[in-house]
Amino acid sequence: MRQIRSVWREALTGELCWVDSAGRPNGIAVTPLLxxxxxxxALPYSCGATIGLLETAREIGFAVTDRRSLREGRGGLVAFGPVRVTHDLSGSLFGGEMLEQELRKYPPSRALADSLLLRRENWWWMPRAIVELSAVNRLVGSAPRRDPTRHALLVHGSERMTVSTVEVSDRRDGRTKLTPLDDASLPDGVRGTVFGYDYTSADLERWESWRFSGRVSAGELEVSETAGKPGERLRPLGLLERIRRxxxxxxxxxxGITAAERGVDARA
Structure with missing residues (x-):
């Protein structure tokens, strides 16, 4: 635990990876907190669907692989283990040390929660689902992702989840070539998801993820689902776009908060 805790504490961004109960590999970009x-x-309830998936996953990978979140010369790291999900519907748990960490690492949160007045006005930003790594079953090193336009995490596995870094290239005819960036070999004939992200380094106002899902075969991903687009230029948001977002x-x-409250009431 000590090794992932040290890397997680220093990282600006991280990744959660898992395989859901239907065998679908998943991954999201997150703000690492302790x-x-x-x-x-600490996921806001706008991520309600993801929170539900994490609650039922047997094992989650906590990863730091983006070069910008790693010390010079240090490789990436993935810690696999079970999680504990705590529904902090009042926001009181998140509003302590975790909020202070988020305000340092994720500047957009400052516009919503950097004072008591803002927290009251934007009350919906404070309730969180806290997803906590409760134990470490295994630690795996990973090559750092140096190019956010081409480098991604490949998540796959049924009996045992695997997370590795790959270069994504030659996307055509519903297929994309995958080149391993670390020592892991590519699987064959399994469901997989590759996902990556980029952000505006000054303020993280734009933090955009992309993913391709499908079947890995012969060093390629036969893409059946896509979301986002790698290499998209991250322009600053205009005033109207900020308001809409x-x-x-x-x-x-x-x-999401309403749905979570109903779920708590139903279990009571």
Whole structure:
């Protein structure tokens, strides 16, 4: 735990990887936080669907692979283990040391929660689902991703999840070539997802992810689902775009909070 805790504490961005109960590999970009000494993330309730998947996953990979979040000369690291999901619907748990960490690492949160007045006004931003790594089953080194336009994480596996770094290239005819960047060999005939992301380094105002999912075969991914686009230029948002994004986030968070409260009531 000590090794991933040290890397997680220093990282600006990280990744959560898992395989859901239907055998679908998944991955998301996250802001790495600590709850006491435990690596965790604090997901807003706009991520309600993802929170549900994480609650049922047998094992989660906590990864730091983006070169910008790693010390010079250090490789990436993935820690695999079970998680504990805590629904902090009041926001009181998140509003302590975890909020302070988020305000340092994720500047857009400052516009929503950098004062008591803002926290009251944007109350929907404070409730969080805390996803905490409760134990480390195994630690795996990984090559750092140096080019956010081409480098990605490949997630696959059924009995045992595997996470490795690959270069994505030659996308055509529903197939994309995968080249390993570390010592891991590519699987064959399995479901896989490759995902990556980029962000505006000054303020993280734009933080965009992309993913391809399908079947890995003969060094290629036969793509059946896509979301986002690698290499997209991250232009600053205009005023109208900022307003729309904020309204959309608020609406999604309020809906997710309501659904989570209903779930708590149903279990009571």
């Amino acid at each position: 709850r006491g000494e435990a690596p965790c993330v 904020r309204h959309g986030t608020a609406k999604a968070c309020r809906a």
